[in-house]
Amino acid sequence: MRRRRKRIIITSISCISILLLLTILLLHFLYFSFSFTTEDGTRISNNSDIEVTYGQKELPIIKAVYKDFRDNKNGTEANVTKEGEANLQKIGEYPITYKASYNGKEKSITLNIKVVDKTPPEINLKGGNEINWILGKEFKDPGYTAIDDVDGDVTGNVAVSGTVDANKEGDYTLTYTVKDSAGNENTVTRIVHVIVKKEVDPGNKVVYLTFDDGPGPYTEKLLNILDKYNVKVTFFVTNGFPNYQNMIAEEARRGHTVAVHSYTHKYEQIYTSVDAFFDDFNKMNDVIKKQTGHTSNILRFPGGGSNTISKKYCQGIMTALTNEVTKRGILYADWNVSSGDAGETTSTQQVASNVISGIQKNNVSTVLQHDIKDFSVNAVEQIIQWGQSNGYTFLPLTETSPMHHHAVNN
Ligand SMILES: [Zn+2]
Structure with missing residues (x-):
């Protein structure tokens, strides 16, 4: 009985061992x-x-x-x-x-x-991530674009937050946020420094040639003369010759400064009140914007800041206007060299000699001419030749240029 049990146990162990060995062997080959x-x-x-x-x-x-x-x-x-x-x-x-x-x-x-899509849209801030804004000038965002690699132009989806108080000096932050259709978000910021107008010293022997009342029939001829000498000037434009409005675009395209003179140039209209003046100013700026893509912040008062003709229409209007434009951040330029082309002379030679003798009296000159006068335009080449060979630099007016102001007489 005992021996039999022992045999069974041994047999079982052998069987299990063999089975185990076989399994291992099988796994070894198959697994x-x-x-x-x-x-x-x-x-x-x-x-x-x-x-x-x-x-x-x-x-x-x-x-x-x-x-x-x-x-x-x-x-x-x-x-x-x-x-x-x-x-x-x-x-x-x-x-x-x-x-x-x-x-x-x-x-x-x-x-x-x-x-x-894992790439957020890219935001491009026109004018840069940091800009200066002249105190008092109504703040307008210089603009932006947003492009997404998948969605394309998503400029319309940009949300802008933050405000700029243009009537208070300081630094302001604007935040621009945009999302693409996949939910990828991008945010950029722009710092706006609201500053008092800063004048930059233009250097010695500088001449700002300025031309009022155009554009007109002689503007293109003038532009070609200026191109010949690579001289940039300032045009204080009007709507006196509506058929020549496209010349405003041409002036800007060729690198000149386009600034506001007046839409109507009618003293009896613009100098009756501050509101009447700015209605006319804004109307001219609308034309400028249409032609150049942006408005101008630089002005020349018809008749200059010193005119007395405005007294006929409103006492004290020039005092009110010169204060008001400054409050609004608009820069105005009078002149310290007159060509005489507004009345005293109709001779090209006289215009040239008036300007040349005027330039010599100043370190920085702002010259008044009118590009609607053929004889005045014809004097420009001689003025530039004389200036360039006598060490003068011709520059266009910008927001940082020094601006001559006449004494206000009304
Ligand atoms: Zn004028």
């Missing part, structure tokens, strides 16, 4: 695995989502490691081939099958390649 990873080693399996940024040139590299009991335990890199294509220039989902093979064994997985 193998492929593990798939992305290039950075992240494990992926069948049906995994793989995000690819829109616009990327290549699909991510998929690797596979083969392992079994006979090969080393660290595994061997398998060969991976793919079936299917993804359009990386188009948002969407693309199934791609990756097949790993090693030593006659293989395994396939299908990955869901998701081409997604």
Whole structure:
């Protein structure tokens, strides 16, 4: 009885051992695995989502490691081939099958390649991230554009927050935010320094040639003369010759300063009240904006700041206006050299000699001429030749130029 039991136990142990050995042997020959990873080693399996940024040139590299009991335990890199294509220039989902093979064994997985937009739109601030704004000048954002790699122009979606108090010196921050349709957001800021007008010393022997009352029939001729000598000037424009409005665009295009003179140039209208003056001023600026794309902040009063004719229409109007324009951040320029072309002379030679003798009396000259007078335009070449050969620099007026102001007489 005891011996029999012993035999059974021995037989059982043998059977189990043999079975175990066989199993191990079988596993040894049959068991193998492929593990798939992305290039950075992240494990992926069948049906995994793989995000690819829109616009990327290549699909991510998929690797596979083969392992079994006979090969080393660290595994061997398998060969991976793919079936299917993804359009990386188009948002969407693309199934791609990756097949790993090693030593006659293989395994396939299908990955869901998701081409997604991860790039926020770019915001471009016209005028830059930091701008100066002249105290009192009504604040107007210089503008911006926003372009998204997928959505295209999204300028209309830009939200601007923050305010600028143009009547108080200081630094103000404006924030521009835009989102694309995928929800990627971009934010940029602009610092606006509201400052008192800063004059920059233009240097010695500087001449600001200025031309009032145009554009008109002789403006193009003048522009060609100025181009010949590469001289930039300032045009104080009117609507006196509506058929020549396009010359305003041409003046700006050729690098000259376009500034406001008057829409009507009618003293009896513009000098009746502050409101009447600014109605006319704004009307002219509308024309300037239409022609050049932006308004001007520089003004010449018809008749100059010193005119007395305005007394006929409103006592004290020039005192009120010179104060008011300054409050509004508008810069006005009178002159310290007169060509005499407004009445005293009709001779080209006399205009040239008036200007040349005037220039010699000043270190910085602002010259008054009218480009609606043929004889005055004809004097410009001689003036420039004389100036350039005598060491003078001709400049256009800008917001930082020194501006001559006459004494106010009304
Ligand atoms: Zn005028």
